Amino acid sequence: MLKGFGNILVKELKELIRDPKILLGMIIVPLIMFPVLGAVMNFSMQSAQEQAQKATILVMNNDRGSYSQVFIATLNSSMRVFISNYTDPQDVVNQDELSKYNTTQLIEIPPDFSANMTQHMSGNENITALVKIYSVFSSAGVFEGIGSSMIDVFIGGFNRQLAPNIVYEEKSSIIKGQIKEGVDPGQLSALMISQAIAMPITIMILLTYSMQIAATSVAMEKEEKTLETLLTLPVDRFSILMGKLSGSIVVAGVAAIAYMIGFNYYMGSFTSTFQAGTSLDLVSLGLVPSLFGYLFLGISLFVALLSALAMAVILSAFAEDVRSAQSLVSYIYPFLFIPSFILMYVDINALPLAVKVALYAIPYSHPIIASRAVTMGDYWTAVWGIVYVSIFTLVIMYVASRLFATEKVLTAKLKFRGLRKRGKKAVQDLE
Amino acid sequence: MDNAIGITNLTKDFGAIRALDSLNLSVESGEIFGLIGPNGAGKTTALRIISALLLPTSGSVEVFGLDVVKKPAEVRKIISYLPEEAGAYRNLSGWEYLHFMAKFKTDSKDEIQRIVNDAAEISGLGERLKDKAKTYSKGMKRRLLVARALMTKPKLAILDEPGSGLDVLHAYHVREIIKKYVKDYGVTVLLSSHNMLEVEHLCGRVALLNKGKTVAEGKPRELKEKFASANLEEVFAKVVGLA
Numbered sequence: 288m289l290k291g292f293g294n295i296l297v298k299e300l301k302e303l304i305r306d307p308k309i310l311l312g313m314i315i316v317p318l319i320m321f322p323v324l325g326a327v328m329n330f331s332m333q334s335a336q337e338q339a340q341k342a343t344i345l346v347m348n349n350d351r352g353s354y355s356q357v358f359i360a361t362l363n364s365s366m367r368v369f370i371s372n373y374t375d376p377q378d379v380v381n382q383d384e385l386s387k388y389n390t391t392q393l394i395e396i397p398p399d400f401s402a403n404m405t406q407h408m409s410g411n412e413n414i415t416a417l418v419k420i421y422s423v424f425s426s427a428g429v430f431e432g433i434g435s436s437m438i439d440v441f442i443g444g445f446n447r448q449l450a451p452n453i454v455y456e457e458k459s460s461i462i463k464g465q466i467k468e469g470v471d472p473g474q475l476s477a478l479m480i481s482q483a484i485a486m487p488i489t490i491m492i493l494l495t496y497s498m499q500i501a502a503t504s505v506a507m508e509k510e511e512k513t514l515e516t517l518l519t520l521p522v523d524r525f526s527i528l529m530g531k532l533s534g535s536i537v538v539a540g541v542a543a544i545a546y547m548i549g550f551n552y553y554m555g556s557f558t559s560t561f562q563a564g565t566s567l568d569l570v571s572l573g574l575v576p577s578l579f580g581y582l583f584l585g586i587s588l589f590v591a592l593l594s595a596l597a598m599a600v601i602l603s604a605f606a607e608d609v610r611s612a613q614s615l616v617s618y619i620y621p622f623l624f625i626p627s628f629i630l631m632y633v634d635i636n637a638l639p640l641a642v643k644v645a646l647y648a649i650p651y652s653h654p655i656i657a658s659r660a661v662t663m664g665d666y667w668t669a670v671w672g673i674v675y676v677s678i679f680t681l682v683i684m685y686v687a688s689r690l691f692a693t694e695k696v697l698t699a700k701l702k703f704r705g706l707r708k709r710g711k712k713a714v715q716d717l718e
Numbered sequence: 719m720d721n722a723i724g725i726t727n728l729t730k731d732f733g734a735i736r737a738l739d740s741l742n743l744s745v746e747s748g749e750i751f752g753l754i755g756p757n758g759a760g761k762t763t764a765l766r767i768i769s770a771l772l773l774p775t776s777g778s779v780e781v782f783g784l785d786v787v788k789k790p791a792e793v794r795k796i797i798s799y800l801p802e803e804a805g806a807y808r809n810l811s812g813w814e815y816l817h818f819m820a821k822f823k824t825d826s827k828d829e830i831q832r833i834v835n836d837a838a839e840i841s842g843l844g845e846r847l848k849d850k851a852k853t854y855s856k857g858m859k860r861r862l863l864v865a866r867a868l869m870t871k872p873k874l875a876i877l878d879e880p881g882s883g884l885d886v887l888h889a890y891h892v893r894e895i896i897k898k899y900v901k902d903y904g905v906t907v908l909l910s911s912h913n914m915l916e917v918e919h920l921c922g923r924v925a926l927l928n929k930g931k932t933v934a935e936g937k938p939r940e941l942k943e944k945f946a947s948a949n950l951e952e953v954f955a956k957v958v959g960l961a
Contacts, residue, residue, distance in 0.1 A: 294821045298810065305809035305850075512805040516866075519769045519799040520822045521791070694772045698732070 291522035292530055299534025302507075303500060342437055343390040347371040347379060352401020354416070358454070361445055362394075366437075376421050380461055391423035392438065393461075407453050416454050418442070422472035423461045435472045463663070486658040487627040490588065494595045494623050494651055498616050501535040501596045502603035506612030515697065524691040532596050580661030583669040587657040590673060594650050594680035595619070597687045604687075604696050626652035630659070650676045720747040720782070722874055722906040723768060728777035730763050730930075737763040739930035740777070745908055745923075747782075747873075750900055752921035753910040754950065760930040761910040762802060765876050768908065769799040782873055798872035802879040802910075804863050806854070812847035812862050813838075816869065823870045837862075837869035840895050842888075856883040864892050868899050875899070877909040881916050893920050914950040926954055933957045 344366050348355050362368050369388045373379045376395055385393060396418055403416040422435045435458060446453055460470040508514035517527060599616050606612035626646050635643060635656055646652045653672035660668035690696050723745035730738040738760045745751040753761045766772045767779055770790035779786045781793050806815050813834065820833040838847055841861045851859060860883045867875055880896065881889040893916065899905045911917050917924055918938045926934040926941075934941060934957045938950055947953045 291822055294818060298807065298814075298818050301814065302807055302809045507808075511808060512801065512803045513807060515766075515771060515801040516799065516804050516863075518771055519794055519797065520819070521795040522822055523791075697766075697771060 289523065289526045289529065291520075292526045292533075295522070295527060295530030296533055296537075299504060299530055300537060303504065303534060303538045342392075343367045343369070343388060344392045344394060344438070345369050345371050345379070345385060345388050345390050347373060347376065347393060347395045349374055349398045350396045350400035351398075352405070354401040354404035355396045358396065358400070358418075358445065361448070362441065365441060365444075376419070376459075377466055380421075380464060380466060385423060385461075392435065393421040394438065395419040395421070404449075404453060407450060412450075415452060418454060418456050420456050420458045421461055421466060422458070424472055424475055439473075484631050487631045487655045490591075490651075490654045490658075491623050491627040493588075494592060495620065497535055497592055498595050498599035498619060499613060500538050501531060501599040502606070502612040502616040503609050504531050504535060505600055505603040506606050506609045509606070510608040518697070525688055528600065528688055528691045531600060532593070535596050535599075536592065577661075577664075579666060580664075580669075583666060583673065584654065584657050584661055587669055587673050587676065588654040590676045590680050591651055591654045594676060594683050595623075597680065597683040600687050601683065601690060604690050622649050623651050625649075627655060630655045635659070647672075647675075650679045721745075721780075722747040722749075722782060723751075723908060724778075724780040725764070725768075726778050728764070728767065728779060729775045730760070730767060730772065731775045737930055738767075738774075741927075741930065741932060743925055743932060743935075745906065747906050748900060748904050749922045750896065750907040750909065750920055752917040752924040753908070753927055754912070754914065754917055754924055754954065755910075755927035758929075759927040761927055762878055763930075764927070765799070765878050765908070765910060769797060769876050770794060771799075796873040797876060798867045798870060798874070799876045800863055800867040800878060800880060802882060806851035806859055806862055808852035809850055811850050812841070812843055812854070815851060815862065816847070816866060819866050820869065833869050837865040840868055841865035842891065857885060857888055860884055861888060861892070864895070868895065868905070871899065871903045871905055873904075874906045874908065877907060879911055880909055881911065881913055889916065896920060914954070918950055924950065926950075926957055928958050 344362065346359055346362065346368055348359065348370060359368060359370075369390070371379055371384055371393070373382070373384065376393060379385065379393055385391060400416045400418070403414050406414040407416065420435060420438055438456065442454055442456055457469070458471045458473070460467045460472045460475055462470070505514075508517060518524070598619060602615040602619070603612035606615050626649050629638070629642075629646065630652065635646060638646070646656070653676050657669035657672050660666070660672075721744060723743065725741055725743040728738050728741040728743075729736065741760070741764060743764075753764065755761055763772065767774055768781060768786060770786045770793045773787060782796060784792045784796075786793050806812075807818075810818065816834045816837045817830065820830045820837075823833060824830060838844075841847070841864070843858060843861060846854070846858065847862075851862070854862065864877070864880055867877060867880075875896075877896075880892055884892060896907055896909075897920070900907055909917075909921070921938065923935070923937055924941070925932050934945075934953065936944070941950065941953045942948070945953045945956045947956060
């Protein structure tokens with residue numbers, strides 16, 4: 288059925304791999320770009336931590352002494368503080384107190400806080416005062432760890448005012464409504480950063496480059512005047528289309544691996560800020576997708592990639608050369624970039640309904656949504672996304688195959704308002 | 719002789735512009751037939767429709783009895799089309815390009831090798847076939863493409879300006895190759911050209927096209943006699959009323 292497919296695929300790979308533009312743009316640049324980006328992000332993150340002020344925090348004060356009041360008053364000078372009436376942190380979580388005050392941070396001041404402070408101030412420096420910090424973890428974005436980092440900064444400042452190391456903190460995370468004692472949210476966030484930003488960025492870049500390759504592949508045939516010959520050969524037009532799409536997928540896959548290598552350096556530079564010497568097991572915390580999760584994620588990415596490629600092929604069929612094909616494809620980029628950036632920083636469920644619907648309607652959002660969903664064990668979101676994107680892809684593939692089966696692949700041109708003269712010239716060229 | 723191409727009342731519109739206007743043409747098997755005419759006469763459009771690249775607006779075109787609209791896949795099996803402004807894949811060598819094209823004709827490795835060897839001889843590119851096509855001059859590229867069009871010995875070779883970009887010697891070489899393929903392998907050739915000298919030397923019959931219509935048709939010698947002209951250029955000028 289697909290006679291000639293293999294021949295076209297091999298030719299496509301040779302043409303694409305030997306193109307210095309692709310080698311430079313897709314392999315060399317990412318290997319340099321990501322370490323640089325990592326360093327910049329690391330700097331930005333530190334600045335963000337230091338500058339973050341007046342954040343909201345919930346305090347559960349189980350101490351009745353005066354030092355806890357001093358601690359809260361000092362805290363109040365740099366953050367908005369609310370006092371909880373509960374005495375058990377799990378009750379605070381169960382009663383949804385944190386959402387009520389629109390915060391993700393809870394500080395518990397234990398009953399012996401003032402007593403230990405007094406002892407320390409009296410000269411018994413071995414005795415220190417403990418505060419317990421609980422941070423909600425929702426895999427919601429890049430700066431999720433900032434809240435607990437701000438408390439670190441505050442306690443450091445508090446200690447400098449009174450006595451070195453007088454107060455120390457014990458951090459825990461609240462994951463899916465459960466308190467995980469001893470799990471540092473900052474460290475967890477650093478580990479989970481791959482979920483929060485690696486996926487959106489990688490998907491965005493993979494889709495962008497794949498579209499560029501597919502569009503270039505068709506437009507180059509037009510620019511180099513090889514398409515006409517190709518279309519008169521005894522080969523099924525669908526084979527030509529599939530050969531082009533598959534060639535683009537293979538090259539994009541290689542590019543994705545190069546990106547992941549570059550990304551590895553980036554991640555190394557980013558997480559080093561948070562290393563505290565303890566190890567975290569994401570599997571036991573339930574923060575790693577299961578085998579099914581990875582499967583759904585892979586399918587979601589594949590169908591989104593296929594729809595992006597088919598869309599690029601359709602658009603490039605309307606272009607006369609590579610440059611105009613790339614310009615046409617760039618109109619799709621906002622639909623790739625905007626969901627990626629939004630979902631990098633914000634949880635989709637926290638968005639207004641209209642924005643949420645718009646994001647769900649864009650097929651390229653779904654691999655990112657799926658990556659978040661499967662991590663938190665929500666497979667249905669991933670499955671519905673796959674179904675939606677598959678239907679979208681089938682429609683686009685049908686349009687692309689129709690375009691290749693008719694003379695439109697040679698004659699189609701986008702006519703913009705005011706460019707009618709150019710359209711007429713194109714017709715004259717055809718004659 | 720069999721009818722290689724039969725064109726009946728062929729009309730092609732591009733929007734408001736009529737490129738072909740009730741064109742009628744018949745090409746016999748084993749002959750070299752030339753389409754001549756000025757830019758915009760409809761030559762390339764006619765060749766593209768015969769090659770099953772474009773669809774007619776009305777009328778019919780048959781290639782060896784096969785309707786190009788109803789059976790385009792069958793038509794593509796027996797034709798070879800050389801566009802006027804064709805190119806080769808920049809990053810493939812001449813050899814790789816010819817192999818790529820030959821594989822559409824047959825799965826047999828021996829047959830592919832034979833086809834490619836024939837093409838190498840037609841092109842006369844020798845060792846340069848090992849180089850990538852992007853290093854070729856315009857003339858070298860054209861020789862490669864002419865070789866590609868003829869190497870499979872198609873039943874019908876449709877050549878749009880085959881001598882375009884070739885110097886005198888290579889143009890002569892290509893004309894001789896075309897004659898050889900018609901004589902030795904029974905290939906039918908339909909070509910278009912601006913070069914009246916080329917057409918006179920090469921074609922058994924010609925059709926003069928103007929504004930999408932055939933304005934004169936016949937053997938070059940007969941046309942020259944009929945219009946009392948020294949060459950086809952003069953014939954054309956007289957037919958369209960310029961002389």
